[in-house]
Amino acid sequence: MPEYKWPDANDRDLIGKRISRLDGPVKVTGTAKYAFDINRPGMLFTRTVYCPHAHARITKLDTSEAAKMPGVKAVRIIQNVGTEIQWALDEIVAIAATSEDAAEDAVRAVKVEYEVLPHFVNGEAGEKAPQAKAAQQNVVGDPNGAKAAAAVTSKGYYGIPTISHCCMEAHGQVCEWTDEQHLEAWCTTQSVAGLPAQFAEGTGIPAANVRTHCEYMGGGFGSKFSVDRWGVECAKLAKDAKAPVKWMLEREPELTIAGDRPSAYAEIEVGASQDGTITYWSSKSWGSGGPGGSGSPPMPYVIQPANRRHQHISVPTHMASARAWRAPNHPQACFLTMSAIDDLAAALKMDPLDFFMKNAAITQRAAVYQEELQKGAELIEWKKKWRPRGQNGPGPVKRGLGVSMHTWGGLGHNSNCEVSIFPDGSVEAKLASQDLGTGTRTVIAIVLAETLGLPLNAVKVSIGDSSFPPSGASGGSTTVGGVSASTRRAAQLALEQLLVKVAPDLGVPPEQLEAEKGTIRVKGNPTKSMPWKQAAARVGMTPLTAKGANPGAGKLIDQGVGGIQMAEVSVDTETGIVKMEKMVAVQDCGLIIDLKTAESQCYGALIMGICYALTEEKIIDPVTGRMLNANMEFYKLAGIGDIGELVVHMMTGPEYDKRGVIGLGEPPVISPGAAISNAVANAIGVRVPHLPLTPDRVLAALEKGGMS
Amino acid sequence: MAKDKKAAPPGVSRRDFFRGSAVGALSTGLLSSTVAEGAQTAGAQVLGPGPVPVTLQINGKSHRLQLEPRVTLLDALRNHLDLTGSKKVCDRGTCGACTVLMDGKPVYACAVLAIDAQGKRIETIESLGTPEKLHPIQAAFVEHDAQQCGFCTPGFVVASKAFLDRNPRPTRQQIEKGLGGNLCRCGTYAGIRAALLAVKAGKGGGNA
Numbered sequence: 001m002p003e004y005k006w007p008d009a010n011d012r013d014l015i016g017k018r019i020s021r022l023d024g025p026v027k028v029t030g031t032a033k034y035a036f037d038i039n040r041p042g043m044l045f046t047r048t049v050y051c052p053h054a055h056a057r058i059t060k061l062d063t064s065e066a067a068k069m070p071g072v073k074a075v076r077i078i079q080n081v082g083t084e085i086q087w088a089l090d091e092i093v094a095i096a097a098t099s100e101d102a103a104e105d106a107v108r109a110v111k112v113e114y115e116v117l118p119h120f121v122n123g124e125a126g127e128k129a130p131q132a133k134a135a136q137q138n139v140v141g142d143p144n145g146a147k148a149a150a151a152v153t154s155k156g157y158y159g160i161p162t163i164s165h166c167c168m169e170a171h172g173q174v175c176e177w178t179d180e181q182h183l184e185a186w187c188t189t190q191s192v193a194g195l196p197a198q199f200a201e202g203t204g205i206p207a208a209n210v211r212t213h214c215e216y217m218g219g220g221f222g223s224k225f226s227v228d229r230w231g232v233e234c235a236k237l238a239k240d241a242k243a244p245v246k247w248m249l250e251r252e253p254e255l256t257i258a259g260d261r262p263s264a265y266a267e268i269e270v271g272a273s274q275d276g277t278i279t280y281w282s283s284k285s286w287g288s289g290g291p292g293g294s295g296s297p298p299m300p301y302v303i304q305p306a307n308r309r310h311q312h313i314s315v316p317t318h319m320a321s322a323r324a325w326r327a328p329n330h331p332q333a334c335f336l337t338m339s340a341i342d343d344l345a346a347a348l349k350m351d352p353l354d355f356f357m358k359n360a361a362i363t364q365r366a367a368v369y370q371e372e373l374q375k376g377a378e379l380i381e382w383k384k385k386w387r388p389r390g391q392n393g394p395g396p397v398k399r400g401l402g403v404s405m406h407t408w409g410g411l412g413h414n415s416n417c418e419v420s421i422f423p424d425g426s427v428e429a430k431l432a433s434q435d436l437g438t439g440t441r442t443v444i445a446i447v448l449a450e451t452l453g454l455p456l457n458a459v460k461v462s463i464g465d466s467s468f469p470p471s472g473a474s475g476g477s478t479t480v481g482g483v484s485a486s487t488r489r490a491a492q493l494a495l496e497q498l499l500v501k502v503a504p505d506l507g508v509p510p511e512q513l514e515a516e517k518g519t520i521r522v523k524g525n526p527t528k529s530m531p532w533k534q535a536a537a538r539v540g541m542t543p544l545t546a547k548g549a550n551p552g553a554g555k556l557i558d559q560g561v562g563g564i565q566m567a568e569v570s571v572d573t574e575t576g577i578v579k580m581e582k583m584v585a586v587q588d589c590g591l592i593i594d595l596k597t598a599e600s601q602c603y604g605a606l607i608m609g610i611c612y613a614l615t616e617e618k619i620i621d622p623v624t625g626r627m628l629n630a631n632m633e634f635y636k637l638a639g640i641g642d643i644g645e646l647v648v649h650m651m652t653g654p655e656y657d658k659r660g661v662i663g664l665g666e667p668p669v670i671s672p673g674a675a676i677s678n679a680v681a682n683a684i685g686v687r688v689p690h691l692p693l694t695p696d697r698v699l700a701a702l703e704k705g706g707m708s
Numbered sequence: 709m710a711k712d713k714k715a716a717p718p719g720v721s722r723r724d725f726f727r728g729s730a731v732g733a734l735s736t737g738l739l740s741s742t743v744a745e746g747a748q749t750a751g752a753q754v755l756g757p758g759p760v761p762v763t764l765q766i767n768g769k770s771h772r773l774q775l776e777p778r779v780t781l782l783d784a785l786r787n788h789l790d791l792t793g794s795k796k797v798c799d800r801g802t803c804g805a806c807t808v809l810m811d812g813k814p815v816y817a818c819a820v821l822a823i824d825a826q827g828k829r830i831e832t833i834e835s836l837g838t839p840e841k842l843h844p845i846q847a848a849f850v851e852h853d854a855q856q857c858g859f860c861t862p863g864f865v866v867a868s869k870a871f872l873d874r875n876p877r878p879t880r881q882q883i884e885k886g887l888g889g890n891l892c893r894c895g896t897y898a899g900i901r902a903a904l905l906a907v908k909a910g911k912g913g914g915n916a
């Protein structure tokens with residue numbers, strides 16, 4: 001058995017280098033086929049009757065006219081008379097027709113009547129909400145005593161709204177029955193290996209008869225783990241119509257029902273000793289993400305004051321169910337906590353950088369945070385630029401700086417990889433994994449090529465097909481650890497078999513051979529070697545294959561990272577407009593496989609963070625319970641001109657490398673809300689308590705603070 | 709959405725004006741300087757509602773189709789010609805994922821009817837380069853990792869082509885304004901900015 005570890009730093013040809021993603025060329029040319037792009041012969045299109053009410057009972061339903069419309073091939077009643085609907089835009093009827101327009105015409109011909117029932121959509125109501133569920137209060141130490149003993153305390157109310165995932169590729173799939181008992185589906189999913197069982201459950205065929213594909217997918221961010229009702233119903237429509245059926249959500253339902261990050265609000269009181277050490281924390285939080293309410297944000301976040309208490313109240317609403325959104329619960333907890341302690345720093349009249357540096361001592365990764373804070377301060381020139389709150393110049397436009405820290409686990413998920421070495425020297429790795437745009441495909445290729453001593457273009461990576469060896473769902477920053485470990489092991493095992501076959505030719509035992517620079521050679525004697533192609537010919541008529549599985553935490557992978565971010569903003573106090581000047585992200589993630597795509601994860605996370613800090617919010621009409629901005633004009637994402645300068649610094653070096661691979665998708669998206677909010681507070685002298693920091697909120701905060 | 713219930717101060721100021729706008733200050737999408745107006749209204753002749761013959765000049769080839777007059781150029785490309793590089797995201801002229809060139813000008817293909825695109829020279833992402841032989845802009849996108857999931861990318865590449873044709877040596881500020889009509893959810897703007905600056909400098913990378 002080979003020893004499973006990563007090559008030493010100076011033996012790495014590819015790992016840790018800046019490598020362009022392998023699927024870049026197919027993406028920039030439009031040749032990459034996403035589920036949305038799959039066109040099968042005779043394929044039908046779906047349109048859906050959605051419930052217009054947030055809470056209602058279906059009293060009448062008549063699809064007979066619709067069924068007779070031209071082009072209509074199948075009509076499925078998803079929820080029938082008597083059913084109580086719990087959120088707006090829940091699916092009632094789905095229609096498959098020869099074109100989207102024909103299906104849309106048929107949708108208009110469906111007659112549905114509802115008894116409208118009272119709805120509740122105000123997640124901010126907290127305890128006052130009907131059905132609010134308070135969790136047990138968590139207490140550590142003596143919060144009351146600590147409050148009394150604190151030199152300074154600060155109290156505030158903070159809130160972060162429900163937002164949508166807004167994947168560019170809407171949820172959905174194409175389903176095709178190859179016979180009565182076999183289903184093939186092209187899905188936009190974060191879990192290509194997990195979907196067959198879900199389709200099977202919904203359609204009553206064995207999971208072994210379902211094959212799912214996802215070669216490319218247009219964004220998930222936590223919202224695409226499930227087959228969803230539209231997946232199962234799409235399969236049923238295809239069966240009824242005896243034709244392939246495509247069902248991709250339109251933008252309005254995509255924003256309304258296919259993406260929901262729960263809101264979070266909190267009253268927080270926090271206190272410190274004179275030297276700035278946080279000694280006291282007390283918080284009550286609440287929030288909602290649909291009928292299930294919301295999970296408890298882990299508070300206080302990152303810091304662990306000796307005396308603390310926290311209680312969470314979950315508020316069920318008539319909105320579609322929450323879905324995991326990059327780093328579930330963390331951006332909320334981070335915004336609430338880091339805002340509150342930044343306000344405490346202001347009350348102490350302390351520079352937040354010094355204050356965060358000091359309180360890094362009460363986190364689990366003190367040394368990492370301190371090193372990162374130092375690096376970040378350098379990159380944003382904190383000491384040169386920072387001024388106390390309210391002292392940021394006499395003109396109407398004020399500059400400000402803010403900081404935040406975050407953490408995440410990121411342990412690799414279960415993953416299996418099969419590596420084949422073919423007699424002609426070609427090499428393939430197969431995994432039922434998926435590349436969400438994070439660079440999974442590229443990471444697998446780098447590990448495979450590095451292990452076999454081959455150039456990147458000599459290996460092939462096949463993913464996105466449930467018939468390959470299964471890998472876990474891509475969520476929680478678990479993919480890079482999972483697939484790099486399984487690929488490393490499979491490649492090492494395949495190589496070990498090959499070395500046994502080649503050893504007699506080179507006249508040494510296999511243990512004395514290594515794969516380097518496109519050859520199999522004798523360790524310490526590179527002149528005694530055989531080109532890869534010639535060596536591979538020794539496998540015989542059929543390819544040599546080996547399977548590897550991620551062994552879990554150990555030499556290859558680990559978990560637990562820390563990161564810090566700093567933001568510089570300018571705020572126009574006359575208009576309330578916040579403009580991003582600069583953001584700095586300093587992040588660790590253990591051993592980096594591809595520096596280029598790792599940095600891209602951080603850039604992307606900063607930009608997503610700017611979106612939810614400044615503009616993103618699901619605006620729900622309390623009267624109708626409907627989302628008012630379920631389109632991309634008014635569900636606002638930042639554009640290329642809204643992001644300012646971005647700087648990403650990855651922590652690298654032996655101390656980080658030796659931990660092995662750790663996931664990176666979640667951590668850098670956690671801090672932006674807090675860092676930007678703190679920068680705005682620094683600029684204008686008062687806290688804008690709610691995200692997003694829209695002009696109206698900035699102006700209201702200025703007025704309330706008597707600063708207008 | 710303003711939580712502020714207080715009465716507005718007397719007089720009208722810039723601030724009062726902005727108070728009314730609860731949806732934020734970002735300019736993206738609504739104020740694109742690169743995306744041309746939709747097609748002109750087609751006279752008084754009444755067509756449809758059934759399929760009518762439509763001829764489209766796409767990527768140098770003529771295509772004769774039978775389309776209902778309500779079919780958009782985007783749906784004609786994607787659903788009738790299997791040219792799926794242009795993506796459908798918002799389907800209402802906001803995000804730029806469907807950007808194509810019409811007589812050299814960028815348009816949102818979801819906001820143009822196929823019948824109105826007749827007689828125009830239409831170029832889609834499929835006409836630009838191939839994975840084996842990338843256009844310099846595409847090579848720069850790859851080099852600067854200006855794509856993650858890649859779903860917005862073809863639209864950005866086409867919009868970039870139109871932009872650089874007219875502004876061969878843009879500043880960062882011009883890029884930020886000129887590409888303001890396209891949206892990306894994964895957050896690839898930093899890479900796109902770098903890619904376009906590199907193309908301008910003549911070092912797009914790869915097959916430039």
Ligand code: FES
Pocket residue numbers: 795796797798799800801802803804805806807816817818819
């Ligand atoms: S799909 Fe055409 S602009 Fe969004």
Ligand code: FES
Pocket residue numbers: 168218219437855856857858859860861891892893894895896
């Ligand atoms: S790369 Fe995913 S939306 Fe732009």
